[in-house]
Amino acid sequence: MKRLLYFFIFGMTVAVAAGENLLPNGDFELGTDAPTGWDVADGLTSFWVMTPDRGRILKLDSRPRREQVLTWWKLRERNTKVTPPVPDIPVRELDSVGANEGTFIDSQFIAVKPGQNYKLTVDYKGKYKPFVWIKGFMIHPKRGFPVDCYQTRLEPAGEHENEWRTYSIGFNPTAKMSKTDRVKVRIYAYWRPGIYYFDNVRIEEITPQEMAVLIGKRGEMK
Numbered sequence: 001m002k003r004l005l006y007f008f009i010f011g012m013t014v015a016v017a018a019g020e021n022l023l024p025n026g027d028f029e030l031g032t033d034a035p036t037g038w039d040v041a042d043g044l045t046s047f048w049v050m051t052p053d054r055g056r057i058l059k060l061d062s063r064p065r066r067e068q069v070l071t072w073w074k075l076r077e078r079n080t081k082v083t084p085p086v087p088d089i090p091v092r093e094l095d096s097v098g099a100n101e102g103t104f105i106d107s108q109f110i111a112v113k114p115g116q117n118y119k120l121t122v123d124y125k126g127k128y129k130p131f132v133w134i135k136g137f138m139i140h141p142k143r144g145f146p147v148d149c150y151q152t153r154l155e156p157a158g159e160h161e162n163e164w165r166t167y168s169i170g171f172n173p174t175a176k177m178s179k180t181d182r183v184k185v186r187i188y189a190y191w192r193p194g195i196y197y198f199d200n201v202r203i204e205e206i207t208p209q210e211m212a213v214l215i216g217k218r219g220e221m222k
Helices: 066-078 208-216
Strands: 004-009 012-017 046-051 055-061 103-106 117-126 131-139 146-154 160-171 182-189 195-206
Touching: 046 103, 055 103, 055 182, 117 131, 117 182, 117 208, 131 195, 146 160, 160 195, 160 208, 182 195, 195 208
Parallel strands: none
Antiparallel strands: 004 012, 046 055, 055 195, 103 182, 117 160, 117 195, 131 146, 131 182
């Protein structure tokens, strides 16, 4: 019999079999105009795209000119239906958004359990190193809404522009901040300016023994 785990999706408690992905739509396959459970791609620096070999994936592009990207983000705040501009890729890399703010996509929140160890896994392809953040939150005791209180990150190696690789880290948010009750994933691309590809983002519960192995191999490829 499979052991059942429980996690939080939009205020509901959902049972999940042990070993399954706690992060909804981590393979980016579900959705109509945007991947279900993730931010909407902006069409200039972030893209939800179909590929012939892997299905839907997430693509981030940190090459466009910073001024163009900031203008575009402000425009999208007022009207999400506008057509994205043609990217302006500067000759000087320091003028790109990747040399400054970078670009990112966030997942929805999922609940975490006190004392539990977790594993974050991602498939990545790209020439440069991105960050895949785990960002933890707690409910502010007076204001009653989530505030950030914990973070760690997975740093997939670059130098594999034409080959997918799988990377994992272990993390325990409540060991660092006991009041953490939920986390989200932030997929972030910055320097150097380039195109970054992501697929199969997973968060799983793991044992202390599995955690020890991941700590010993932190940042290594599976």
